Amino acid sequence: MTTENSEKNYRDGKRFLKEDNTDKALRAFEKAYKEDKENAAYMSYYGMCAALRGGEMGMGLELCTKAIKREFHKVEFYINLGKVYMAVGNKKGALKVFKTGLRFDPNNSEINNYLVELGFRRKPVIPMLDRVNPINKFLGILLRRTIPGLIKKKV
Structure with a gap:
């Protein structure tokens, strides 16, 4: 049950976490989680910090996954699980989790930054042509950069 102390x-x-002090964040999230083991947010953040700082990858994956099962619409939980997958070295798992998170918030800059960091690429515009084909390159630039940029300027 959530208490004032666990919320604090x-x-x-x-x-x-914002101050980049993962040690203190881990201790704070651990206290919050131990007071209320049913709260998905506490679960997700404690799992992420336990994996990243404490080295407890298995527990981190388990808690983050459990949090997503409880509240699947929270994008921050997908970000936390993706960070754990990245720490484990599971690039494919991280990409999958981040893409799933994008379904709930397509414009999330944090997820998009992680996808760029991981080297995520969209499918070629014309799949039967090679990615480096000049036609695919031109259409990709036109459809994914130029046209959306023009639409944003008009609005």
Whole structure:
């Protein structure tokens, strides 16, 4: 059951993460999670910190996955699980999780940054032609960069 103390620990943990203090964040999320083991947010963040800082990859994957099963619409949970997959070295798993998270928030800049970092590429415009084919390159630039840029300028 969520208490004021567990909520305070959770907020502190998020603040510590923003300050890049993973040790303190891990302790804060652990306290919050131990007070309320049913809260999906506590579960997800504690799992991520336990994996990234504590080296407990198995527990991190388990808690983050469990949190997503409870509240599948929260994009931040997909980001946390993706970070754990990246730490484990499972690029394919991270890509899959990040793509799933994009279904709920297609414009999420954090997920898009991770996809770029992982080297994610969209499918070629004309799949039967090679990616480096000049026609595919031209159409890709036109459809994915130029036209969306023109539409944004008009709005």
